[in-house]
Amino acid sequence: MATMIIEGDRAKAASGKTYEVRNPATGEVVDEVPAGGAADVDKAAQAASKAFATWSKLPANKRAEVLHRASQHMLGKVEEIAPILTKEQGKTLLESRIEAQRFGENIAWFADLADKIHGEHVRLPDLTTYGLVIRKPIGVCGAIVPWNFPLTLAANKVAPAIAAGNTVVLKPASTTPLSTLACIEALIEGGLPEGVVNVVLGQATGEAIVSHPLIRKIALTGSTPTGKKVMARAAEGLKKVTLELGGSDPCIVLDDADIEGAARAISIGRFFNCGQACLAVKRLYVQDGVYDALLEKLIARASKLKPGNGLEKDSRMGPMHTETQRAEVEAQVKDAIDRGAKAAHGGGRPKGAEYEKGWFIEPTILENVPDGARMWTEEVFGPALPIRRIKDLDEGLRLANDSQFGLGSSIWTTNMAAANRAVQELEAGYTWVNALQIAHDELPFGGTKQSGFGKEHGVEAFLQYTEEKSVVYGGM
Ligand code: NAD
Numbered sequence: 001m002a003t004m005i006i007e008g009d010r011a012k013a014a015s016g017k018t019y020e021v022r023n024p025a026t027g028e029v030v031d032e033v034p035a036g037g038a039a040d041v042d043k044a045a046q047a048a049s050k051a052f053a054t055w056s057k058l059p060a061n062k063r064a065e066v067l068h069r070a071s072q073h074m075l076g077k078v079e080e081i082a083p084i085l086t087k088e089q090g091k092t093l094l095e096s097r098i099e100a101q102r103f104g105e106n107i108a109w110f111a112d113l114a115d116k117i118h119g120e121h122v123r124l125p126d127l128t129t130y131g132l133v134i135r136k137p138i139g140v141c142g143a144i145v146p147w148n149f150p151l152t153l154a155a156n157k158v159a160p161a162i163a164a165g166n167t168v169v170l171k172p173a174s175t176t177p178l179s180t181l182a183c184i185e186a187l188i189e190g191g192l193p194e195g196v197v198n199v200v201l202g203q204a205t206g207e208a209i210v211s212h213p214l215i216r217k218i219a220l221t222g223s224t225p226t227g228k229k230v231m232a233r234a235a236e237g238l239k240k241v242t243l244e245l246g247g248s249d250p251c252i253v254l255d256d257a258d259i260e261g262a263a264r265a266i267s268i269g270r271f272f273n274c275g276q277a278c279l280a281v282k283r284l285y286v287q288d289g290v291y292d293a294l295l296e297k298l299i300a301r302a303s304k305l306k307p308g309n310g311l312e313k314d315s316r317m318g319p320m321h322t323e324t325q326r327a328e329v330e331a332q333v334k335d336a337i338d339r340g341a342k343a344a345h346g347g348g349r350p351k352g353a354e355y356e357k358g359w360f361i362e363p364t365i366l367e368n369v370p371d372g373a374r375m376w377t378e379e380v381f382g383p384a385l386p387i388r389r390i391k392d393l394d395e396g397l398r399l400a401n402d403s404q405f406g407l408g409s410s411i412w413t414t415n416m417a418a419a420n421r422a423v424q425e426l427e428a429g430y431t432w433v434n435a436l437q438i439a440h441d442e443l444p445f446g447g448t449k450q451s452g453f454g455k456e457h458g459v460e461a462f463l464q465y466t467e468e469k470s471v472v473y474g475g476m
Contacts, residue, residue, distance in 0.1 A: 002033045002177065004040060005184055007047035007195040013202065014039035021178060024090035024319045025309040025358040031088075033177050036200045041169065041208035044198035048140040048167040049214050051195030056137045056165040060115035066191055067111035067163060073190025074183055075104035081151075081186070085179035086310040089147060090318040090359070091273055093310055096179075099151045103183050106155035109441045110163035113462045117164075128475035135466040137165035138240065139216040142209035144230070146222050147173035147321055148276040148381075150180055153244075156456040157219040158197055164465040166217075168197045169209055175322065177201045210234050217465070220244070221278070223379075224405075224450050242454030242464060244278065245447060246379040247407025249437065250400035251281040252422065254393060255289035257412035261434065263297035265410070266385075269437045271305055271363050274317050275383030276325070278451075279408040279430070279437050282380050284387040285396045291389045295365070298387070299345045302363040305383075307350045309358070319358040320382055326359040329382030332374045333364060336386065341369040344387070379405065393418050401427045406449035408437055 001018065003010040012018075013034035021030045034040070055063070082096035089096070122131035143157035150172050161168050172180040177199075184197050200209070210218055210233045220230050221244040234241045251269070253262050269281035286294050308315030320326035333347060346362030349355065361382060369375050369386040376386060390396045393413075400409060409428035413419055419433045429447045430439070439445045444460035446453060455461050 002031050002181055004034055004036055004044070004201050005181060005188070005197070005199040006040070006044045007051070007198065011040065011043070013037065014043075019174070019202070021088050021175060023087050024321050025311075027357045031178055033201050035202040035204070037202065037204040038208040040200050040202075041205050041212055044169045044200050045140055045212045045214040047195045047198050048169050051193060052137075052139055052167045055162070055167055055193060055196050058165075060165070063163065063165065064111045064114040066193070067107055067114065070187040070190035070192040071104045071107035071111065074107070074186035075101065077182070077186045078104070081179055081182045083311065084182055085151065085176075086318070088176050088178045089150060090321050091310050092315050092318050095273055095318070096310070099149060100179070100183070103151040103155040106152070106159045106441065107187070110159040110462060113459065114163045117459065117462055117466075119468070124472065130473050132471040132473070134469050134471060135463075136469055138465060138467050139166060140214050141166045141168050141217045141219065141465065142212070142215040143168055143170045144206050144209060144218065144220045144222065145170070145172050145180070147176040148273060148278070150176040151183055153221045154180055154183070156221070156461070160456075160461040161465045162196055164462055166465055167195065169215060170197055170199050171205045171209055172199070172201065174201070174203045207233065210239070211237065213237060216240065218242070219454070219456075224452075227452055242446075242456070243452035244454070244456060245450065245452035246405060247278045247280070247447065247451050248282045248379050248403050248405040249280060249408035249410065249428070250283045250285060250403070250426070251410045252390070252393070252396035252400060252412070253284070253286045253290060253294055254396075254411070254413040254415065254418055255287045256414045257290060258414070258434065259290050259294045259297060259412075262412040263294060263301060265412075265436045267298060267301035269410075270385045271302065271317060271383045274320055274361070275329075276321060276381050279439055281385065281410065281437065283376060283400070283403070284385055285390045285399050286387060287396070288389050288391060295344060295367070295387060298365055298385075302345045302365060305363045307360045307362065308354065317363060317383065319360045321359070323359055325381065326361055329361060329380060329384055332378060332380050333366065333384050335374045336366050336369045339370045339373050341366045341373065341386070346384075377403075393421065397422065397425050401425070404450040405447070407447040407451035408432070410435070410437060
């Protein structure tokens with residue numbers, strides 16, 4: 001049975017309660033884990049607070065060294081960790097390897113910043129007096145993570161937090177705790193001091209983290225409704241918050257686009273991770289002149305995505321993560337079809353004995369989805385893509401911005417003026433022009449509108465795990 005990681009303790013829940021983690025492809029039990037609660041979060045927060053006293057005082061270059069060694073050790077275990085992620089989450093082994101690799105790389109990327117970011121000297125009017133702005137770590141930070149990219153999204157929080165000298169109480173989604181435990185255990189084996197990152201498990205630990213008085217900042221990746229609850233609760237303790245929430249990224253393809261490149265990017269953008277991605281092409285607007293050709297290419301690509309158990313070599317798309325999640329996407333597709341949409345590809349469940357025990361679904365492309373359908377107005381967190389004809393860029397931009405969300409967005413065109421207009425006018429935290437929707441380490445990533453606020457990735461993320469303090473030195 002797996003345990004929580006609280007300082008040197010490999011802990012069971014204080015209540016003694018446990019729950020099962022199941023494989024979404026087969027329904028089999030992968031492991032039993034502790035169902036933690038407020039008492040466990042308290043223990044973890046105390047441990048993190050104790051560790052902060054030494055970790056935050058370690059010279060920054062030494063902290064960088066420790067993190068580089070720990071990440072190297074963890075990266076040596078990618079092949080062990082990837083199958084654990086596939087078994088608990090459902091994604092293919094290739095997707096799991098990429099994700100586990102990204103975890104270690106992210107720790108190393110922020111380790112590089114640990115001793116490179118500094119404050120400033122400010123000239124004050126009286127020349128015998130001078131000012132400084134120094135940057136300090138915040139303290140104990142809470143990291144709350146969803147199940148779709150358990151490792152990448154944990155690293156997005158843990159890596160900048162600990163590089164800046166903070167310590168962490170980390171809560172993975174209840175259905176995907178095992179690969180996270182393996183990654184943190186690998187960092188500790190590689191030299192990360194106990195107590196710097198503590199892992200608590202179980203649904204109830206989320207609210208307990210947000211309410212705990214020792215925890216000074218909350219970073220959540222999750223749905224928009226969860227983000228609102230977390231922000232309201234965090235306000236009671238005046239905690240800093242970073243909220244990476246839902247999205248419904250539009251993609252506009254104009255007549256002059258490289259449609260081969262667009263088809264590849266859209267197909268990866270919509271079907272990677274069985275469509276369970278915040279940054280994913282979720283609404284597609286295609287100019288009339290290339291609509292038919294692009295649709296044909298997308299269908300050809302979707303046809304090659306064989307659903308299957310992620311551990312099997314020939315699987316190109318794993319199952320949905322849970323039964324509820326599949327039911328939700330199926331209801332959104334049904335809503336579109338009931339309103340007159342047509343499935344240009346997929347629309348149901350794959351058939352065969354191998355699919356009976358898992359939450360499999362076909363990659364789906366829908367045409368003629370009317371205005372107001374759930375596919376356009378809600379986040380579709382699965383492999384179903386609505387495609388719509390547009391007559392020009394004006395119409396594309398109007399429809400693209402007609403959403404409560406503002407996370408990612410993309411445009412395919414060879415016209416610089418059109419691209420520049422889209423960059424200026426798309427209401428989103430990220431715009432890709434003729435490029436795959438990849439969130440690069442170097443660029444700040446985060447949403448606007450109902451997709452949240454605050455940044456992960458980039459120097460900006462590191463800064464958000466520090467507090468500025470002004471200092472005045474008078475004449476001596
Ligand atoms: P969720 O909101 O249900 O859960 C996310 C995490 O929050 C889980 O660990 C959960 O246990 C915890 N949680 C739930 N209620 C809580 C509360 N009241 N207080 C504290 N913690 C609480 O989301 P999910 O279904 O696990 O993930 C899918 C959602 O995440 C989608 O909406 C997706 O778009 C979003 N997401 C956003 C990004 C991004 O970077 N913007 C990335 C990935 C996923």
